Amino acid sequence: MSQIQRRQFDTLIIGAGGGGLRASLQLAAADVNVAVVSKVFPIRSHTVAAQGGVNAALANVINDNWHWHMFDTVKGGDYLGDQDAIEYMCRAAPKAVYELEHFGVPFSRLDNGKIYQRAFGGQSLNFGDGQAIRTCAAADRTGHAILHSLYQQNIRAKTHFFDEYFAVDLLKDNEGHVLGALVFNIQNGEVLVIEAKTTLLATGGAGQQFKNTTNALINTGDGMGMALRAGIPLQDLEFFQFHPTGVAGHGMLITEAARGEGGYLLNSENERFMERYAPSVKDLACRDVVSRAIMTELREGRGCGPNKDYVLLRLDHLGEEVVQKRLPGIRQTSITFLGIDPAKAPIPVSPTAHYMMGGIPTNRFGQVVVPVKDTPEEPVAGLYAAGECACVSVHGGNRLGGNSLLDILVFGRAAGNHIIEYLQENRYHRPMDESSVEAAMQRLQRWENPNPDGEPVAALRAELKQLMESHCSVYRTDEVLREGVEKIEQLAERIKNARIDDHSSVFNTAKVEALELENLMYVALATMHSAYARKESRGAHSRIDYPDRDDKNWMRHTLYSLEHGLDYKPVRTKPITVDSFPPKARTY
Amino acid sequence: MPITKPVNESVQAVSLSELRWQCRRGMLELDILLNTFLDRKYSQLNETQHQVFTRLLQYPDQTLFDLLMANMPSTNPDIAEMVQQVRMAMVNKNRVS
Numbered sequence: 001m002s003q004i005q006r007r008q009f010d011t012l013i014i015g016a017g018g019g020g021l022r023a024s025l026q027l028a029a030a031d032v033n034v035a036v037v038s039k040v041f042p043i044r045s046h047t048v049a050a051q052g053g054v055n056a057a058l059a060n061v062i063n064d065n066w067h068w069h070m071f072d073t074v075k076g077g078d079y080l081g082d083q084d085a086i087e088y089m090c091r092a093a094p095k096a097v098y099e100l101e102h103f104g105v106p107f108s109r110l111d112n113g114k115i116y117q118r119a120f121g122g123q124s125l126n127f128g129d130g131q132a133i134r135t136c137a138a139a140d141r142t143g144h145a146i147l148h149s150l151y152q153q154n155i156r157a158k159t160h161f162f163d164e165y166f167a168v169d170l171l172k173d174n175e176g177h178v179l180g181a182l183v184f185n186i187q188n189g190e191v192l193v194i195e196a197k198t199t200l201l202a203t204g205g206a207g208q209q210f211k212n213t214t215n216a217l218i219n220t221g222d223g224m225g226m227a228l229r230a231g232i233p234l235q236d237l238e239f240f241q242f243h244p245t246g247v248a249g250h251g252m253l254i255t256e257a258a259r260g261e262g263g264y265l266l267n268s269e270n271e272r273f274m275e276r277y278a279p280s281v282k283d284l285a286c287r288d289v290v291s292r293a294i295m296t297e298l299r300e301g302r303g304c305g306p307n308k309d310y311v312l313l314r315l316d317h318l319g320e321e322v323v324q325k326r327l328p329g330i331r332q333t334s335i336t337f338l339g340i341d342p343a344k345a346p347i348p349v350s351p352t353a354h355y356m357m358g359g360i361p362t363n364r365f366g367q368v369v370v371p372v373k374d375t376p377e378e379p380v381a382g383l384y385a386a387g388e389c390a391c392v393s394v395h396g397g398n399r400l401g402g403n404s405l406l407d408i409l410v411f412g413r414a415a416g417n418h419i420i421e422y423l424q425e426n427r428y429h430r431p432m433d434e435s436s437v438e439a440a441m442q443r444l445q446r447w448e449n450p451n452p453d454g455e456p457v458a459a460l461r462a463e464l465k466q467l468m469e470s471h472c473s474v475y476r477t478d479e480v481l482r483e484g485v486e487k488i489e490q491l492a493e494r495i496k497n498a499r500i501d502d503h504s505s506v507f508n509t510a511k512v513e514a515l516e517l518e519n520l521m522y523v524a525l526a527t528m529h530s531a532y533a534r535k536e537s538r539g540a541h542s543r544i545d546y547p548d549r550d551d552k553n554w555m556r557h558t559l560y561s562l563e564h565g566l567d568y569k570p571v572r573t574k575p576i577t578v579d580s581f582p583p584k585a586r587t588y
Numbered sequence: 589m590p591i592t593k594p595v596n597e598s599v600q601a602v603s604l605s606e607l608r609w610q611c612r613r614g615m616l617e618l619d620i621l622l623n624t625f626l627d628r629k630y631s632q633l634n635e636t637q638h639q640v641f642t643r644l645l646q647y648p649d650q651t652l653f654d655l656l657m658a659n660m661p662s663t664n665p666d667i668a669e670m671v672q673q674v675r676m677a678m679v680n681k682n683r684v685s
Contacts, residue, residue, distance in 0.1 A: 040609075040613075040614075043649065044612065046615075048613075164609065216613060217619045332657050333657070336621070337617075339679055507609055
């Protein structure tokens with residue numbers, strides 16, 4: 001192993017979206033020697049796609065309070081969220097927004113000069129009394145503005161960036177300390193061991209495990225795959241938020257505004273089927289209700305098109321002027337990706353995977369925590385996680401709009417602060433565990449040897465995505481999921497024998513895609529097993545055969561590990577300073 | 589000033605596989621549009637057009653999104669022409685399928 005180049009840093013951060021960059025900035029500003037590894041140029045991270053905004057009870061438009069924000073988050077998460085972390089996040093939100101303002105994020109303004117705030121779903125005043133106005137926005141490009149400001153601040157603070165490097169695996173010693181990661185340079189294939197006293201995973205979500213997703217191609221669950229292989233369980237992966245109307249065959253969003261303006265859904269029999277599922281509100285029912293209704297129509301053979309795999313969203317009755325004036329973005333998306341002008345013809349749509357509430361289990365300091373003997377949450381020495389790849393858990397079973405950017409900012413910063421404390425007490429690098437480096441190298445080199453009997457990566461990836469779509473999206477029953485578990489286990493075995501045909505060193509994207517497929521496979525295994533086992537409906541996890549929430553048996557977090565399979569741990573129902581919000585029916 | 593990724597000035601040195609990686613972006617819309625163009629049209633371009641496409645890829649994601657989703661025209665005629673070509677590749681793919 002001596003020929004492998006090595007670098008040492010105090011902290012290694014894997015992933016350069018908002019969570020990773022907020023943490024690295026906190027560290028670099030405190031003179032910590034910090035390296036950020038990103039498989040794409042940092043400002044091409046998926047945070048850029050977050051348009052909505054950041055929730056914070058600033059009370060700039062109407063009266064507001066962090067405690068009301070906390071109530072909404074607990075309720076929105078269907079009482080699966082950890083209330084200590086939620087209290088921490090909602091209290092910290094105003095400061096997180098003001099910090100961004102100082103970093104240069106150009107928030108939209110009210111006439112009085114204060115930060116503009118808009119209303120989002122699920123936000124209330126006074127613990128459920130009326131609509132709150134809580135989401136701070138920089139026009140419709142909040143994620144972009146945050147990512148660019150954080151990147152510029154990191155450059156100023158002298159964060160060391162390894163752009164276009166792919167992290168293969170975490171490095172660990174026998175005592176369980178995480179010592180950094182083995183990475184390689186995508187540009188030339190050179191392998192590098194980055195030794196670090198602390199490592200933070202901030203690699204984002206894994207929407208690419210589904211056929212229809214709003215997630216960019218980079219969202220392949222790399223950090224979660226690394227965590228599983230390092231013996232760390234993943235938490236609550238069965239909770240995946242779906243949006244009912246994605247562009248069929250592509251996945252990008254057609255927002256609720258289309259139905260808000262009077263658009264409605266049709267099946268192959270030209271029937272307004274939502275009248276059967278939600279007779280009063282019809283097409284304006286909640287996201288999960290509309291998603292399940294669409295999937296039921298498809299499964300019962302009333303889908304449209306040659307494969308009967310989508311329904312139609314009709315807008316043409318609104319007239320060309322209304323569609324052009326009020327829904328210009330939706331019109332442009334439909335014209336660009338389908339060649340269909342919705343002012344003249346309906347848009348093919350199907351549910352699309354959007355956001356994962358689960359991830360690598362952490363506490364509110366960003367430390368990765370695992371069960372050890374009778375302790376459900378023992379920190380893994382030297383390992384942290386933040387953002388969509390982590391599960392703090394503030395979103396519980398269902399995330400509120402405007403809370404995902406807040407999550408990455410608050411817990412990226414919190415992780416940074418805890419790392420600073422940890423480094424003061426752990427000043428020296430621990431000796432590298434060479435067997436750990438050897439194991440990571442073997443995983444990498446497996447793709448450098450020809451394997452003519454294996455199946456191609458692209459075909460296996462397509463099969464995985466279809467399997468997850470068919471067996472683990474919004475239509476979940478015992479039968480569908482049991483079959484899904486059997487199929488995913490078989491597919492996982494075949495993926496272990498996958499092949500690539502490009503064995504070059506320079507920009508070998510085939511090798512990167514193979515490693516990404518492995519990560520997706522592990523995340524998909526965890527998702528399928530967790531969903532099959534949870535016999536209730538809560539938040540985004542909706543079982544046709546168990547339609548009710550079951551607090552007595554299931555108000556607990558799922559843990560799935562490669563070694564032990566499924567395990568569970570209690571929800572933290574006790575906040576830090578205020579009274580708990582006991583579970584109630586989630587009605588709006 | 590917009591942040592852009594430093595790109596090898598020698599466009600000839602940019603391989604197809606490197607370009608494919610530069611087409612990996614933070615937004616699904618960009619992934620689909622850019623990769624469709626790369627797969628279906630890029631090989632038919634001349635050397636000058638290759639350089640324009642490489643320049644287009646240096647734009648930040650939000651700017652690229654606004655250009656390719658026709659929210660904003662480019663004032664640079666070469667870029668504007670390339671944006672049209674990228675959009676047309678998607679249109680033509682839709683026609684075939």
